[in-house]
Amino acid sequence: MTKLAKEFAPQNADFEVLAQQVVVALNPTLEQIRGPSNEAGDDGLFRDTETGQLTTVEAKHLRQQTALPQKHIINVDEAAARNEELYGVPSKRVIVTTSDSLTLGSKKKVKQIEAEGRQIEILNYRALHEITKDPGTSPELVQRIKASLNKKARRTKGPISAEADEDV
Numbered sequence: 001m002t003k004l005a006k007e008f009a010p011q012n013a014d015f016e017v018l019a020q021q022v023v024v025a026l027n028p029t030l031e032q033i034r035g036p037s038n039e040a041g042d043d044g045l046f047r048d049t050e051t052g053q054l055t056t057v058e059a060k061h062l063r064q065q066t067a068l069p070q071k072h073i074i075n076v077d078e079a080a081a082r083n084e085e086l087y088g089v090p091s092k093r094v095i096v097t098t099s100d101s102l103t104l105g106s107k108k109k110v111k112q113i114e115a116e117g118r119q120i121e122i123l124n125y126r127a128l129h130e131i132t133k134d135p136g137t138s139p140e141l142v143q144r145i146k147a148s149l150n151k152k153a154r155r156t157k158g159p160i161s162a163e164a165d166e167d168v
Contacts, residue, residue, distance in 0.1 A: 012061045016043040018144050019059035019096035022123060022131065025141055030055060042079035047087075054091035056080035062099040064125050064154050070105035072097075077113055077120070092119040098152035100125040125149060 016036055023046065024030050030046040033054075037045070044057040058076040060068060072095060080091040093113065102110070102122070113120045123131075128149060132142045 012059075014144075015061035015096075015098070015148055016059040018141075018148060019057055020044040020046075021141055022096055022128070022145070023055060023057050023094055025131070025137060026123075027055070037079075041075050042083070045083055045091075052089055054080070054083050054087055054089055056083050056091045056093055058093075058095045060095060060097040060099060061148065061152065062097055063152050064098060064100045064149075066099050067101045067103045068095070068097055068099040068106050068122070068124070069103055070109050073102075073106050073109040073113070073120075077109070077118070080118070090119075092121065094121045094123065096123045096128070098125050098128065098148055125152075 020032065020035070020043070023044070024032075027048065029048050029050045031049055033045040033047055036043045042056045043059040046055040046057065047053070048055070056076060056079050058072060058079065060072055062068065076093045076095055080093045083091045101124070110120055110122070128145050131137055132145050132149075137145075
């Protein structure tokens with residue numbers, strides 16, 4: 001039985017599964033190769049059935065006001081590099097996070113990754129909030145995302161949290 005948002009209090013492991021579901025919802029041609037890997041340091045690995053490209057997923061269930069530290073960008077980059085070496089194909093790097101910003105070091109690392117021709121995408125608090133507004137997103141996934149966002153949302157009434165409180 002699926003837990004509804006009002007009853008669902010997501011933990012870090014729940015958010016890892018949610019991150020995988022979000023990535024697949026955004027690209028239905030992905031098939032899962034494996035779930036979280038303690039060895040590779042990522043929270044999921046997928047292959048695009050049309051292109052063969054890999055997608056390495058990292059989930060970070062942080063407070064909205066916590067800027068995503070550079071170490072998480074480095075971790076997903078290194079995990080994707082290991083996956084590329086193991087499977088012999090390029091890997092897109094995807095971080096799904098409830099954080100709403102990046103540290104200066106994270107921003108620099110993202111630019112470096114992109115400058116070196118590697119793909120990286122960060123689905124943050126705002127991006128997840130937008131996914132919940134998309135009519136094509138399954139109601140169950142919307143509920144799970146909203147529960148995760150509510151758990152990590154700012155407790156003060158800032159621009160994003162005021163809007164999120166209405167919809168989330």
